[in-house]
Amino acid sequence: MKAKEIVDILLQEKLFFLTGVPCSFLKELLLYINDHKIKLQHIIATSEGEAVGIAAGYYLTTSNVPIVYMQNSGFGNAVNPLSSLMDREVYSIPLILFLTWRGELSIKDEPQHKKMGKIMLDLCKILEIPYAFASSNSKETINLLRQLKQKTIQEQRPVALIFRSDVIDKVDHKYELSLKFDHVSLKREEILNILLSKIDKNPIITTTGKTSREVFELREKFQQSHAFDFLTVGSMGCSAGIGFGIALQTKKKVFVIDGDGAVLMKMGTLATIGFYKPNNFTHIIIDNGAYESTGGQPTVSRTIFWKKMLKSVGYKNVKIIRTKQQLQRLELMGSHVLQGIVIYSQPGSRSDLGRPSLSPIENRNEFMKFLSN
Numbered sequence: 350m351k352a353k354e355i356v357d358i359l360l361q362e363k364l365f366f367l368t369g370v371p372c373s374f375l376k377e378l379l380l381y382i383n384d385h386k387i388k389l390q391h392i393i394a395t396s397e398g399e400a401v402g403i404a405a406g407y408y409l410t411t412s413n414v415p416i417v418y419m420q421n422s423g424f425g426n427a428v429n430p431l432s433s434l435m436d437r438e439v440y441s442i443p444l445i446l447f448l449t450w451r452g453e454l455s456i457k458d459e460p461q462h463k464k465m466g467k468i469m470l471d472l473c474k475i476l477e478i479p480y481a482f483a484s485s486n487s488k489e490t491i492n493l494l495r496q497l498k499q500k501t502i503q504e505q506r507p508v509a510l511i512f513r514s515d516v517i518d519k520v521d522h523k524y525e526l527s528l529k530f531d532h533v534s535l536k537r538e539e540i541l542n543i544l545l546s547k548i549d550k551n552p553i554i555t556t557t558g559k560t561s562r563e564v565f566e567l568r569e570k571f572q573q574s575h576a577f578d579f580l581t582v583g584s585m586g587c588s589a590g591i592g593f594g595i596a597l598q599t600k601k602k603v604f605v606i607d608g609d610g611a612v613l614m615k616m617g618t619l620a621t622i623g624f625y626k627p628n629n630f631t632h633i634i635i636d637n638g639a640y641e642s643t644g645g646q647p648t649v650s651r652t653i654f655w656k657k658m659l660k661s662v663g664y665k666n667v668k669i670i671r672t673k674q675q676l677q678r679l680e681l682m683g684s685h686v687l688q689g690i691v692i693y694s695q696p697g698s699r700s701d702l703g704r705p706s707l708s709p710i711e712n713r714n715e716f717m718k719f720l721s722n
Contacts, residue, residue, distance in 0.1 A: 351518050352381035354487040358494055359416070360388060364445070366391040366407050368400045369418035370614075374449035377517045378642030379418075393646060395613040397423035398584070401430040401444070408442050416499055418447035420643075421469045422462055422583060426614075431476055435507050443501035445494075446478070446509040456514060460709050461557070461583025473509055474616070480509040518519050533671055533693045537635055538563045540676065540692055544606065544633065545573075547681045552720060553604045554579045554592040556611045558642035559698050560635065564606070565705040576719040580705055580712055586614030589622065589632060596627040599720060602682065603629055609636040609650035623663025626687045632664070637694040645696055659689040667691070 355378055359365075365388060371379055382391050395401035397419040404415035419427060435442045452458045452466020473480050479500060482494045490510075497508045541563050545553075549612035555561040568575050581588045589612065592605035612619070612634055622630065634655065640646045659667045666688035670676050676692060705712070 350483075350485045350487050350490060355517065356381060356385075356387055356389070358487065358491045360625070361491070362494055362498055364414060364416055364498070366390045366392075366404070366411075366413065367418060367447075368394050368403045368407075369415035369416075369447070370394055370397050370400060370420070370423055371640045371643040371646040372418070372420035372423075372449045372451070373643045374420070374451070374512050375418055375447065375517070376646075377519055379646050380451070384635070386466060387555055393649065395610075395649065396615070397426040400428050401427050402436060403722060404444055405430070405434055405440070405442050406445070411418075414443050414445060414501055416445045418449075420449050421451050421465050423585070424448065424465060424469060424472065428472075428476070431478070436580065437477070437506045441505040442507075442508040443505055445497055445501055446507060447512060448473075448480070448509045449512045450514075453513060459704070461580060463490050465717075469511075471527040476507075478507050478509050480511055483510050483512045484558055485516050500679075501538060501545050504622060528647055533672055533695055535639060535692070535694050536697055537694045538698065539673070540635055540694055541606070542567055543673075544604075544681075546579075547679065548604050549682075550577055551602045551604060552579070552592075552595060552599070552716070553577055553606060554588050554595070556588040556605075556607045557583055557585045558608065558611075559584055559702060560606055560608055562702055563698065565707075566703060571656065574715075575707060575712065576715040578712075579716045581710075582705070582709060586611045586618070589618045590615070592632070593618070593622050593625075593627065593689045596630040596718070597625070601720070602627065602631065603627075604631045604633060604681070607632065607634045609634060609653075610640045613648060613650065619659065619664075620662045622687065623659075626663055626665070628686050631681060631684065631688050631690065632659075633690045633692065635692050635694050637696040639696040641696050641698065655689070655691040659691075663687065664689040669693075 400417045404417045407415045435444055452462030484490050501508045525575045588607050589605050592603050595602040636650050638650050656667045665686035668690050670692040
């Protein structure tokens, strides 16, 4: 089914509001919405739970049914508001979830999706969320959506339309080209290459998505050990917390290489880190303004003054990097205070970018052995 057909269905059913966190299974739909001037109000949220709250506000104001989209790996982030806000035993608020099925049992997927792939349908049942599966046939999908809308209105509770990987056709997009920051030429892999040479043999925690994949491939390219790196393949937004927890227990200098979307998802972690001020902790945020791993949808980082924000929560030394020359001159190892480094980047990666060949458990074991030495 084409993205345009889904949009036409939404408009036909008067479903004019959607919010959520991007997933690659919905890439074509979300980019199509951003490519065209459509009578839809679309809010890209920083977390799935936040999106459910936004949707509740929309309903309370308009009495109209909202849509919240999410990858099922983020379903866990939404369990609390789904059960304590939207549920029929609390405020009983209608909602249609567009839920993608990563880690479906019959399809090979990344290790971080295995558990949720197994339990997603059971979790829907436990939460008493009726569900149906989107079809690649537009007539079937419009009937399903019509039924789900009727059900959520009549029963005043959330329902879900589940999207498998092959439901939406791929199309060409113009929107990705408009994401670029002005006066920024650095790409993330180039940034990582320079950072790894500066950090040397110190613990590094890398955020989920292409950052971890690129760090792994750079280590392979230069025949370097992977033992220094903890690759956070899932758990979006948790890399800073992991690094903070490590910094509290070691005298080693600890480096977190994060992304803007991941930081936005759990910004409260910044305040926790800033309050306790570990002096062996460096938080590096590569801001490319996009959820690149899920298709290049924009984040809301353009409204953030990173230096003011990090300083306000307690980061002592904060630097903003926009050019290769600034990055090459950056001194990382001499700091003895909590520091934050924000490096602006253009979105984009190699088309042949691979994935780590080490399993998460193998990565964990090597990293723990390094830390224990």
